[in-house]
Amino acid sequence: MVDSFEDLEEEINSCTACQLHDSAIHKVIMKGGQNPKVLFIGEAPGKKEDASGIPFCGRAGKILDGMIEDMDLQQSDWAVINTVKCRPPNNRRPRKEELAACRAFFEQQIEMLEPDVIILLGNTAEEAFLGNRQLQWGECRDIDGKNVVKFYHPAALIYTKSRQPEQQEFIEKNSALW
Template identity: 35%
Template sequence: MDSKTEIIKDLRKAMEFYQELGFEHLPVKLSGTDGAPTSATRSKVSERSGVYTADKAKALKELQKEIGDCRRCGLSKGRANIVFGEGSPDAELMFVGEGPGREEDIQARPFVGDAGKVLTSLISRMGLSREEVYIANVVKCRPPSNRNPEEDEMEACGPFIERQTDIISPKVIVALGRFAARRLTGSRIPISRLRGKFYEYRGIPVMPTFHPAYLMRNPRDKWLTWEDAQQVLKRIKK
């Protein structure tokens, strides 16, 4: 495939992504095809050695068993299920959200409701599948009425997201929303100012960006999340 055909293919993918997010026109500030999902990107991101995959999977299962029927904070009183996380133990890219919602609590899986559809679309446009990344939250139980997680709740779950991160050892983490970003970066700067730059969590680059639920309410900011995703793809390819 020549370079011109590849560029056209990449532009088409970018346009399809924006259309799915509800755009009728492309935003003015569009970074061309830089960092856009390409067949080369998919190959690069998907190729994993797998040397320690079995050990990582075992370690994650042991951690999940250790969490057990967790009663470490008040969220346990109202939950239906603990939402541990899911995806590839050998993922290069990890997404960390804030907490489970109603659908997640029912299914015991992260990001399976309406916000999950937005995240899944983003992952797809990055040239990946949910099975190739890892998805988790800073709290494992649903906050009542989908309220924001509180400090003591994030503190109680803190060791678990730390150990998940250590086990998976991704190349990049995407922090979805201000509470995930706060937990992983330690900063209380508004997400609108925090996003677009890399920080560090346990030696791993972290890109804060808007939560998919926020993007559903504020579609004008969706193109900013795509810009963040392009930076993430560039970092993974290094």
């Protein structure tokens, strides 16, 4: 366990523990405040994120920005990380062994960020955080004193636009969760 975000970043940047390292341009570590109320957990970096090193900076990022605005969160109120820090080739889902290889970083980030609320963006985030699939979309569970809520991943909302108003309505009606 490292003591600072800088040390953690250094460890991640020098990591070669799984094959995703071979094709990644940048490690994509986190975006947002270091003491967030709400932590969003996504799946993995995409092409733009890999090129820039910044999580959620492409089309899905714009949708996440809209969600953050709808949730009425200020800049320091939120942070976003992914289950793995390197882009899987062709944006495929991270494999079990890759999730396992990156787990220590994932867990350290959550421990250091200490959010009150965790929003799991899709199934991979849920599997990485809970170990398996347990939640329906919109379901909230108290886990170790944190509200853990499952949302659709912003990238899924790009392809299934009909879900966007559904998630927006959920956010409007459930602001007490965050």
